[in-house]
Amino acid sequence: MTTQAERPRPQLDAWVEKTRAGITAGRFPARAFNDQAVYDLEQERLFSRAWCFLAHESEIPSPGDYVTRSIGNNNLIVARDEHGDIHASLNMCRHRGNVMCKTEMGNASHFRCSYHGWTYKNSGELIGVPYMKEGYESRLRRKDWALVRVRIDTYEGLVFGTLDPEAPTLAEYLGDFRFYLDLYLKHGLDGVEVHGPPDHWIADTDWKICAENFAGDGYHTPVAHQWGFNLGYFPSSGSTHSQGWAVSVPGKGHGIGLGHSPGFPAFGGFPDDLAEEMKQALTPEQVQVFARTRTAVGTVFPNLSFLMQPFSLVPGEPGVRFVTMRLYHPAGPGRMEMYSWCLVPKSASPEYKAEAYRAYTLAFGQAGTFEQDDFENWTKVTRSAGSTMVKDLDFPYVMGMESEPDPDFPGPGRAVTPYVNDTNFRNLWSRWGDYLAGEA
Numbered sequence: 072m073t074t075q076a077e078r079p080r081p082q083l084d085a086w087v088e089k090t091r092a093g094i095t096a097g098r099f100p101a102r103a104f105n106d107q108a109v110y111d112l113e114q115e116r117l118f119s120r121a122w123c124f125l126a127h128e129s130e131i132p133s134p135g136d137y138v139t140r141s142i143g144n145n146n147l148i149v150a151r152d153e154h155g156d157i158h159a160s161l162n163m164c165r166h167r168g169n170v171m172c173k174t175e176m177g178n179a180s181h182f183r184c185s186y187h188g189w190t191y192k193n194s195g196e197l198i199g200v201p202y203m204k205e206g207y208e209s210r211l212r213r214k215d216w217a218l219v220r221v222r223i224d225t226y227e228g229l230v231f232g233t234l235d236p237e238a239p240t241l242a243e244y245l246g247d248f249r250f251y252l253d254l255y256l257k258h259g260l261d262g263v264e265v266h267g268p269p270d271h272w273i274a275d276t277d278w279k280i281c282a283e284n285f286a287g288d289g290y291h292t293p294v295a296h297q298w299g300f301n302l303g304y305f306p307s308s309g310s311t312h313s314q315g316w317a318v319s320v321p322g323k324g325h326g327i328g329l330g331h332s333p334g335f336p337a338f339g340g341f342p343d344d345l346a347e348e349m350k351q352a353l354t355p356e357q358v359q360v361f362a363r364t365r366t367a368v369g370t371v372f373p374n375l376s377f378l379m380q381p382f383s384l385v386p387g388e389p390g391v392r393f394v395t396m397r398l399y400h401p402a403g404p405g406r407m408e409m410y411s412w413c414l415v416p417k418s419a420s421p422e423y424k425a426e427a428y429r430a431y432t433l434a435f436g437q438a439g440t441f442e443q444d445d446f447e448n449w450t451k452v453t454r455s456a457g458s459t460m461v462k463d464l465d466f467p468y469v470m471g472m473e474s475e476p477d478p479d480f481p482g483p484g485r486a487v488t489p490y491v492n493d494t495n496f497r498n499l500w501s502r503w504g505d506y507l508a509g510e511a
C-alpha cells in the first residue's frame with residue numbers, strides 16, 4: 072500500500088493542482104475515491120481544518136449524557152456537563168494515552184481510565200490521580216493535564232467541532248447555506264430532535280461518493296431507485312430530471328438539490344398543523360422556495376448530508392415526509408463509518424414521529440430500500456476507483472457547464488435549473504481542492 076510518507080510531497084501537490092484545474096474544466100479523478108495518499112492528505116489538510124459535524128444536541132439532552140464521535144482520525148467525547156454546557160474532548164488519557172471512554176453513548180459524571188486510574192470530569196478536568204502524593208510529590212499539577220479540548224460551535228441544535236483554532240466561525244463557514252439547512256432544522260416551531268440513536272455501520276465506500284450524491288444527484292434517482300418508482304413509494308408523477316433547482320454556495324462547497332413534482336401539494340406529506348408550523352418558523356423567502364419542494368437533498372461540506380422526502384406505501388398518495396441526517400465519516404481509503412439519523416420536529420405528535428421514523432427506516436435506515444440501492448452502487452464505484460487501471464482516469468463533470476443562475480430564484484446562492492446538473496458537484500470538489508492545496 073502506498074502511503075503519504077512514501078510518496079514525495081511535490082508529486083502529490085502537483086497532482087492536487089492538476090486536479091483543481093480539472094475540476095474547473097469539468098473533470099474529477101477516479102483515483103480520489105480510493106487512494107491511501109489522498110486519504111492521508113484529507114486527514115492532514117481537510118479534516119484537521121474544516122468544521123466537522125459531531126452530534127445533535129438532542130442526543131445528549133441531560134447532564135452527563137455523552138456520545139463518542141470523531142473528527143478525522145481523532146476520537147472525541149462529546150458530553151454535556153453538570154451545568155448543561157457541551158464539551159468535546161479528545162478521548163485519550165493524558166497519562167499514557169489510553170482510550171478513556173469505550174462506549175458509543177451513555178451517561179457519566181466522570182471518566183476513569185482503565186489503565187492506571189486517572190479520573191476526569193465529563194468536562195475534561197483531571198480530578199483524580201492515584202498515588203498522587205506519594206508518587207508525584209508536587210511535580211504534577213492536575214490542571215496542566217486535562218483532556219485535550221476541541222473547539223465547538225452550534226447551529227440550530229447541530230454541534231460541530233474543528234481542530235483549527237484559526238478556522239472562521241461556524242456561521243461564516245456555513246454562510247448562506249443556513250437558509251437551506253433551516254428546512255430540515257426548523258420544520259416545527261421548537262426545532263427538531265433525533266428520533267432514537269443513529270444507525271451506524273461500516274461500508275467499503277468512500278465518503279466523497281456519498282457527499283456528492285447528497286449534494287443533489289437527481290440524475291441517479293429514476294435509475295438506481297427505479298423500484299421505488301415502480302412500487303409507488305415515490306409519490307411523484309414520474310421523472311425528477313427536469314423540475315426544480317440545484318443550488319450551490321460558491322466558495323463554501325455546500326449544495327442542495329430541490330426537486331419538484333407536478334401536482335405534489337404544497338408542504339405535502341406533513342400533517343396540516345405541522346405544515347402551518349413550518350410556515351411560521353420559516354421566513355417568507357424560505358416558504359416561497361420550499362413550499363413546492365418535494366425532495367430536498369443537500370450536503371454541508373465536507374461530509375454531513377440531509378434529505379427530506381415523502382415515502383408512500385399507497386401509490387398515488389402523498390405519503391409521509393421524513394428527514395434523515397447522515398454523516399460519512401472516513402475510516403480509511405475507500406472505507407467509512409456511516410451514521411444515519413431520523414430527525415423529527417420536537418412539537419410533532421407522537422403519531423407523526425412514529426410514522427416519520429417508520430418511513431425513514433423503510434427508505435433510508437440501514438436496511439432501507441433506497442439505502443441498499445445507493446450502497447450497492449457506491450461500493451462498486453469505490454472498488455473500481457482502487458484498481459490500477461484508473462490511476463489516470465477522470466470522470467466527466469460537464470453537465471450544466473454553461474448554466475446561468477436563475478435570476479428569479481428567491482433564495483441565496485447560485486441556483487440553476489433543471490435540477491439535474493453537475494454545478495453543485497464542481498462547487499463541492501472545488502472546495503475540497505482548496506483544502507487539499509492548503510488554501511482554504
Ligand code: FES
Pocket residue numbers: 164165166167168169184185186187188189
Ligand atoms: S493511561 Fe490512563 S491512567 Fe495511565
Ligand SMILES: [Fe+2]
Pocket residue numbers: 284291292295296441445
Ligand atoms: Fe440515492
